[in-house]
Amino acid sequence: xxxxxxxxxxxxxxxxxxxxxxxxxxxxxxxxxxxxxxxxxxxxxxxxxxxxxxxxxxxxxxxxxxxxxxxxxxxxxxxxxxxxxxxxxxxxxxxxxxxxxxxxxxxxxxxxxxxxxxxxxxxxxxxxxxxxxxxxxxxxxxxxxxxxxxxxxxxxxxxxxxxxxxxxxxxxxxxxxxxxxxxxxxxxxxxxxxxxxxxxxxxxxxxxxxxxxxxxxxxxxxxxxxxxxxxxxxxxxxxxxxxxxxxxxxxxxxxxxxxxxxxxxxxxxxxxxxxxxxxxxxxxxxxxxxxxxxxxxxxxx
Amino acid sequence: xxxxxxxxxxxxxxxxxxxxxxxxxxxxxxxxxxxxxxxxxxxxxxxxxxxxxxxxxxxxxxxxxxxxxxxxxxxxxxxxxxxxxxxxxxxxxxxxxxxxxxxxxxxxxxxxxxxxxxxxxxxxxxxxxxxxxxxxxxxxxxxxxxxxxxxxxxxxxxxxxxxxxxxxxxxxxxxxxxxxxxxxxxxxxxxxxxxxxxxxxxxxxxxxxxxxxxxxxxxxxxxxxxxxxxxxxxxxxxxxxxxxxxxxxxxxxxxxxxxxxxxxxxxxxxxxxxxxxxxxxxxxxxxxxxxxxxxxxxxxxxxxxxxxxxxxxxxxxxxxxxxxxxxxxxxxxxxxxxxxxxxxxxxxxxxxxxxxxxxxxxxxxxxxxxxxxxxxxxxxxxxxxxxxxxxxxxxxxxxxxxxxxxxxxx
Numbered sequence: 001x002x003x004x005x006x007x008x009x010x011x012x013x014x015x016x017x018x019x020x021x022x023x024x025x026x027x028x029x030x031x032x033x034x035x036x037x038x039x040x041x042x043x044x045x046x047x048x049x050x051x052x053x054x055x056x057x058x059x060x061x062x063x064x065x066x067x068x069x070x071x072x073x074x075x076x077x078x079x080x081x082x083x084x085x086x087x088x089x090x091x092x093x094x095x096x097x098x099x100x101x102x103x104x105x106x107x108x109x110x111x112x113x114x115x116x117x118x119x120x121x122x123x124x125x126x127x128x129x130x131x132x133x134x135x136x137x138x139x140x141x142x143x144x145x146x147x148x149x150x151x152x153x154x155x156x157x158x159x160x161x162x163x164x165x166x167x168x169x170x171x172x173x174x175x176x177x178x179x180x181x182x183x184x185x186x187x188x189x190x191x192x193x194x195x196x197x198x199x200x201x202x203x204x205x206x207x208x209x210x211x212x213x214x215x216x217x218x219x220x221x222x223x224x225x226x227x228x229x230x231x232x233x234x235x236x237x238x239x240x241x242x243x244x245x246x247x248x249x250x251x252x253x254x255x256x257x258x259x260x261x262x263x264x265x266x267x268x269x270x271x272x273x274x275x276x277x278x279x280x281x282x283x284x285x286x287x288x289x290x291x292x293x294x295x296x297x298x299x300x301x
Numbered sequence: 302x303x304x305x306x307x308x309x310x311x312x313x314x315x316x317x318x319x320x321x322x323x324x325x326x327x328x329x330x331x332x333x334x335x336x337x338x339x340x341x342x343x344x345x346x347x348x349x350x351x352x353x354x355x356x357x358x359x360x361x362x363x364x365x366x367x368x369x370x371x372x373x374x375x376x377x378x379x380x381x382x383x384x385x386x387x388x389x390x391x392x393x394x395x396x397x398x399x400x401x402x403x404x405x406x407x408x409x410x411x412x413x414x415x416x417x418x419x420x421x422x423x424x425x426x427x428x429x430x431x432x433x434x435x436x437x438x439x440x441x442x443x444x445x446x447x448x449x450x451x452x453x454x455x456x457x458x459x460x461x462x463x464x465x466x467x468x469x470x471x472x473x474x475x476x477x478x479x480x481x482x483x484x485x486x487x488x489x490x491x492x493x494x495x496x497x498x499x500x501x502x503x504x505x506x507x508x509x510x511x512x513x514x515x516x517x518x519x520x521x522x523x524x525x526x527x528x529x530x531x532x533x534x535x536x537x538x539x540x541x542x543x544x545x546x547x548x549x550x551x552x553x554x555x556x557x558x559x560x561x562x563x564x565x566x567x568x569x570x571x572x573x574x575x576x577x578x579x580x581x582x583x584x585x586x587x588x589x590x591x592x593x594x595x596x597x598x599x600x601x602x603x604x605x606x607x608x609x610x611x612x613x614x615x616x617x618x619x620x621x622x623x624x625x626x627x628x629x630x631x632x633x634x635x636x637x638x639x640x641x642x643x644x645x646x647x648x649x650x651x652x653x654x655x656x657x658x659x660x661x662x663x664x665x666x667x668x669x670x671x672x673x674x675x676x677x678x679x680x681x682x683x684x685x686x687x688x689x690x691x692x693x694x695x696x697x698x699x700x701x702x703x704x705x706x707x708x709x710x711x
Binding site: 100101103104105107108110111112114115128130131133134137138141142145 | 337339341366368370372373374377378379380381382385387389476477479480482534537538541542544674675678679
């Protein structure tokens with residue numbers, strides 16, 4: 001009695017199960033990396049750079065005050081820099097990189113800037129040298145407090161960005177599993193191809209060949225996208241690790257934008273993994289089912 | 302295709318059940334940690350560490366995340382937050398002045414029913430009229446402090462203390478404190494008035510019934526100015542810039558609150574009542590100025606209510622000293638200073654009077670801070686300062702009992 005029908009059925013079931021598992025593993029592993037690219041590019045980076053801008057503006061405001069100790073700032077530079085600081089803090093708050101603690105810190109910093117500005121203005125209006133000196137001293141203490149808080153906040157934001165750009169062991173495990181599953185699936189498809197060629201003396205089974213190419217090519221392309229995305233995130237993080245001065249901030253922002261330019265497109269490919277998986281399984285079914293059907297109604301003699 | 306057997310179906314159902322239970326438990330666990338409460342306060346150093354330890358216990362027990370921010374610019378931060386509608390859930394303010402104004406504006410959520418009000422003396426937790434005209438409890442004292450204290454290195458006789466106090470060189474004084482720079486001076490002026498004129502005049506002045514230009518108030522300023530050397534440029538330049546929390550040499554005296562016990566304890570320091578060194582203090586003066594950190598609720602979330610209940614629990618280890626009469630008093634053998642301070646704060650027979658500036662509206666209080674700084678530089682222009690303060694004080698404001706006798710809330 002021929003066992004070809006049963007062998008084919010077993011192969012089809014195994015390949016379909018393997019296809020489903022590979023698709024899900026690939027989907028999870030891919031999302032594990034690419035889900036963090038968009039927040040890193042659109043939230044963490046502008047949030048961190050906004051904090052850098054605020055800090056830089058405060059230091060410039062203080063420089064304007066220091067440059068005009070006795071006369072008071074007549075250039076308007078102090079108020080301009082405070083406006084920059086306020087706007088940057090508003091941007092940082094809207095990015096909400098580290099959650100409620102982030103917003104709470106920035107609200108406090110906003111209040112402290114108000115106090116700092118009040119001391120500086122009082123000093124500017126004061127005619128008594130002792131009081132003017134004391135007010136400027138209070139302002140400097142306040143500014144130091146603000147800068148310390150911004151530094152702490154930045155460190156927390158960079159920690160979040162580092163987590164986003166990291167490739168922890170679950171991802172190594174996931175991608176390792178994807179590679180093994182992909183190899184096993186491709187090997188299974190090739191074996192099924194050889195089995196049908198041997199049993200049915202046909203040259204090639206086109207759907208099975210297409211499924212093999214789809215599996216190998218799809219994993220290769222998505223793996224390449226993942227390596228590129230991870231490299232882009234690592235490069236972006238390197239840009240963000242160092243606190244930037246006002247002159248360097250636009251350049252750092254542009255660099256990160258350039259690194260992360262394609263990450264949105266790469267991230268959007270994750271939806272197609274499920275479609276590709278379904279297609280792969282459909283091709284597998286198309287490749288083997290007609291052969292199985294030939295044996296389906298043959299009763300044993 | 303064959304039908305699945307009942308046994309297979311049973312196993313599948315069991316798997317689904319376990320999966321559903323696991324997912325439900327997981328979601329509940331995750332959601333348990335999603336609750337958070339934002340807290341704005343002004344604690345630093347050891348107090349902040351003690352508060353953070355208590356908050357860690359709260360987080361572990363109730364699985365509610367506490368987002369804490371501390372700042373000396375508490376008033377400014379809170380005012381900005383309220384104006385923007387992004388106020389913290391709970392705020393801890395040093396004194397009832399601002400809270401009274403916020404309660405009258407309907408910004409505070411009542412705390413009635415969240416804890417046992419009878420565990421607190423009325424002076425710490427009076428009923429306050431809210432926006433709707435009804436009297437309610439709007440704050441919870443989470444920490445109290447004793448003032449009217451003069452710290453010294455210990456083992457000094459009354460004569461030695463009096464000799465040290467008799468001259469500006471005998472005093473440690475520092476005005477810098479961020480947004481509230483000047484408050485150590487306001488404490489001085491208030492205390493001198495309390496000890497010289499008594500609690501009646503003190504309360505009338507604090508509530509605006511006696512003008513700033515009153516002779517007794519002016520005398521208090523002058524007395525303080527003479528004690529610390531107001532107008533001495535070299536001295537004043539330093540004390541304006543020095544931070545209030547800096548160390549004080551052991552051969553000097555320091556007029557500061559009970560929070561300084563950690564500074565004086567290592568040198569076996571002790572304190573006397575300020576009336577013993579203030580010139581012109583009433584013979585029967587036994588009144589103590591006190592302060593309190595008061596927790597109020599700005600957003601009536603479940604998490605905020607839970608935190609208020611936790612803070613009111615006498616078993617919660619909060620920074621010293623608790624106003625909750627059911628909380629354990631400090632152990633006298635381990636820390637006699639703490640025991641002494643605690644017994645004064647809880648003593649029902651002594652008069653306790655709020656730090657007057659803490660009961661004033663923020664604008665007046667800030668102007669008081671500024672006036673102190675100006676007075677130190679130019680004491681001869683005191684009358685101008687007092688007239689300016691009186692102009693601010695003339696505006697109508699809600700008031701509350703400034704001095705109490707330690708009676709329990711009925």
